[in-house]
Amino acid sequence: MNYYAYSVDILVSIAWIAYLTAAALKVMVARKKGDVFFALGFCLTLAAVIIRALLVRRLPMQGMYEIFLIMGAAAYPVALTVSRITGKKPGFWDVALGALLLSPAIFVFDPTPRPLPPVLNHWLFGPHVAAYLLGYLIMFRAGILAFNSLLCDSGEALDKGGQETRKLLILGMPILTLGLALGAYWGKLAWGNYWNWDPKEMWAMAMWLVFAAALYCPAPSCRKRTRRTAVLAILGCALILCTLLLANLSKLFEGMHSYAK
């Protein structure tokens, strides 16, 4: 049976190398070759996710190892969606994000499969976690766009970057809200209340509020609005990291979501 576990490890490692190669090729302006390696990395990660699901006999979404594995696989479809929205082909940042997401699964987190706790044995487990992970990825991509647009010297590039950031925020916000709403419904069924003031819930709410403010913020001029949206999108990304990593790994924030370690 260890054959399954080893094959997942090997596939993820090769996928990571493929992502890194794709990123290097993107920097060297060999875009088409980069796209091929990016697609190859995705196929390998997807295969790893499927084998992992067969190994653990459930959706592989429990624990940080599986979370990063899924996000590494989702990086490619998200990059394609982003490229459709922005009108640009997947670039260095899309591929780098995929490699970055796979890194913790290879080097940091323990891949030992664990049985699902009774509370997670519910149909909402998949949709709730998937909505959040997809939302995180899209918002993270928006944050990267926002950061790049703030670094631009010309006002035109800033405006264009700002518009693209806003489009991605608009795409990701309903998905994040779906994750929040499904979590609230599940929380009521499992724990007795739709909101339990758990540290992870508070981080998630802070993140949601910042992204909502980023979409809603009015400003006297268009450029000021673009800047404010970009700054808030970057702040939201920092809060994604806190919700995903800090709230799960730090002993300071132990709570009802602690089984996600």
Next chain:
Amino acid sequence: MIKIKNLIDHTLPVVMLLLACFCIYCAFIGATRTGDIFESLPMTLLCVMLMVILAFRCLICLTGHQEPGFLMMCLGTLLILFGFLLGSETVFQWWSHRTGSKLPFEGYLVLDGTEPRAALMRVTGGVPGYLPFKVSLKSFEVQLYSSPELRRIPPGTEDSKPPLRYYSAEISIIENGKNVAGGKVRINRPLRHNAYHFYLHSHDHRLNGGNLVTFYVRTARGLRTVYTGLVLLMFGLSWWAWAEPLMGRCVERKSTTCY
């Protein structure tokens, strides 16, 4: 009206960011203290204030400004806040004080299968109140992960005791000495009777072979309002974010092809 709209539109993002900062602070102080803060009177008043602002924004949406997605979002948030207030302990205590009711808001019911009980306990100890009916434990079932389930896990990682897979308890509700309701309470599947929901909280094996099962019991006020609000918020957001731009694009395309 436009002045009020502008004022609200400038105030709401600031309120959102202040709330976000407060949420981060709350993440550091823990769930119990955060719950106490949000159940306090000042937070209840703040909640009412937010509801008034949102109600104004809804009115503005209704009078002239055609923003159906935004209206649904505001209405959804308004309903969530209203449902939260309805289900909060502060409002429950106020209502109990007004009506003279002594029913408990929430608590833990410990059953061992020997006799029906109505007293709810607090985590800190003490009895917050009695349920208007008695509850007895009929049966309790535990399922552990069997060895075939764990066989796929690499050797050396198995615990000596297999982990818990599932557990459920069957209870019956007794009013005036008669069984009036009952059923199985499972993880993720609570049982509802009158205004109360019963959740499996924990269980413990006794030395004599019996089980000690703890249920979390809580009133379910304002729940439908919150759910309706969540659906409206979700639907409004999707409409505003996805449907409106798509429809806008369709209109644009139509105009270019027709004329």
